[in-house]
Amino acid sequence: MIVPPTAPLAPRLAAALAARGDLIADLAAEATDAYRVFHGSGEGLPGLTVDRYGDLLLVQSFHTPLEEAQLAELETFYASTLPGLTPIYNDRSRANSRIANELAGDALAQAELQREFSELGVRYAVQARHAGQDPWLFLDLRAGRRRVMAEAAGKSVLNLFAYTCGVGIAAAKAGARFVVNVDFAESALKVGKHNARLNDLPIRPRFVQSDAFAAMRQLAGIGQPEVVRGKRLPAFPRLEAQQFDLVFLDPPRYAKSLFGVVDIVNDYAALMKPALLCTAPGGTLICCNNAAQVPREAWADQLERCARKAGRPIREFEWLAPEADFPSPDGQPPLKMALLRV
Ligand SMILES: C[S@@+](CC[C@H](N)C(=O)[O-])C[C@H]1O[C@@H](n2cnc3c(N)ncnc32)[C@H](O)[C@@H]1O
Incomplete structure (x- = not known):
């Protein structure tokens, strides 16, 4: 079922996180702290994705931008369920998937901070905002x-x-x-x-x-x-x-x-x-x-x-x-x- 864009997000996010319980535990045991937390097209909100890369929580919208209240709801949800992660929102719903929402001050500094994460015991760099559009690891x-x-x-x-x-x-x-x-x-x-x-x-x-x-x-x-x-x-x-x-x-x-x-x-x-x-x-x-x-x-x-x-x-x-x-x-x-x- 596809949920209208204005509907509350938290129930969908919660269902997606619950469905990943075993996977996240298995991945952690393999030294992996990067995974998709919410996959919009398969989980009722096409165009919205949430990825964890170590301590970065990268939120991306590809069809319509998130409203301010929706972003706040999403951030509140993950602050309590996956505490300690830094959320960064990239709205890519405009032409050519270009990141359209501007960040300033501390939010921009956090987005441009180079971080590291692990996948299958391999270390990789990630930066929520850089010269390109796509995250550095798919x-x-x-x-x-x-x-x-x-x-x-x-x-x-x-x-x-x-x-x-x-x-x-x-x-x-x-x-x-x-x-x-x-x-x-x-x-x-x-x-x-x-x-x-x-x-x-x-x-x-x-x-x-x-x-x-x-x-x-x-x-x-x-x-x-x-x-x-x-x-x-x-x-x-x-x-x-x-x-x-x-x-x-x-x-x-x-x-x-x-x-x-x-x-x-x-x-x-x-x-x-x-x-x-x-x-x-x-x-x-x-x-x-x-x-x-x-x-x-x-x-x-x-x-x-x-x-x-x-x-x-x-x-x-x-x-x-x-x-x-x-x-x-x-x-x-x-x-x-x-x-x-x-
Ligand atoms: C979808 S990404 C590949 C993802 C990559 N295999 C990975 O593991 O993440 C596409 C890449 O192809 C490169 N590319 C596109 N056309 C190319 C060409 N003709 N020759 C060499 N690289 C090209 C781009 O620079 C970009 O880095």
Whole structure:
């Protein structure tokens, strides 16, 4: 049931917190103090999310802003049920999910304070307000990071569209032999490097600031031309051809660069094919797709077809589901993760 935006929030928040009792205890036992406390779309208030990152309680609205009284009600509720956390509200209901509500004084200082939290024994940095919009770790991807940690020991790992490198840091912490993180955003990689320093890692992960297409084509041995259709492309870092035991592919929904178009709704194969060719024979490719409008089964068919056409048929296919703090009553979570043995 969907509750009208003006209805009291506390009963919904209380039901969501009660449903997480066992999960929160289990996570605490695994050195995890970051989880989604309220997942609006699955819990009756679409567009409202509340995430805990250590001592930060990050409240975000994506459809309509919270009224002042609603925010006060929410803060009162969590002050008594999860005491000691600092709530910060980011209203992202305007165009492009930009944070629209201004903060000042102590509230702004708290929002810009860099904090730390743990997930599965790995330390990460978080800041409620920074130059970008999204939090520095996506919590629904915990299931993916958990699986990577279970698989990584002794392996070479390629983390594509790495953002703040959560997957790569988790892999290194879990004993990967070699980790390469690729993203074109310097600011995201900077957070990744900081995350690496926060952990006592047995290896030094690599951070490659590059367009993912250019990196994949070189690693796969296809090569990245410098000139395409008479146009010289921007400079890109040179990489030796190399295949990896474990490749993690988690692209954004849409992004266009001179090297290629990322479009996970209409052309996942354009990404999957080079990623497959970066995966060693007998290795593992984990593909993610966060577009809610892409149905699971249709996407699975695309993955199968693409792998067959690339001459790397899927030997085993396993779905990884977001954990219980991301309930999806219709069984169709927007984030789809497929682990493929290829
Ligand atoms: C959805 S985030 C990836 C999340 C990440 N896998 C994680 O574990 O949190 C998308 C990332 O893709 C990066 N990106 C988008 N287009 C890119 C491209 N063509 N090449 C390299 N990075 C790209 C963005 O900078 C951003 O950090």
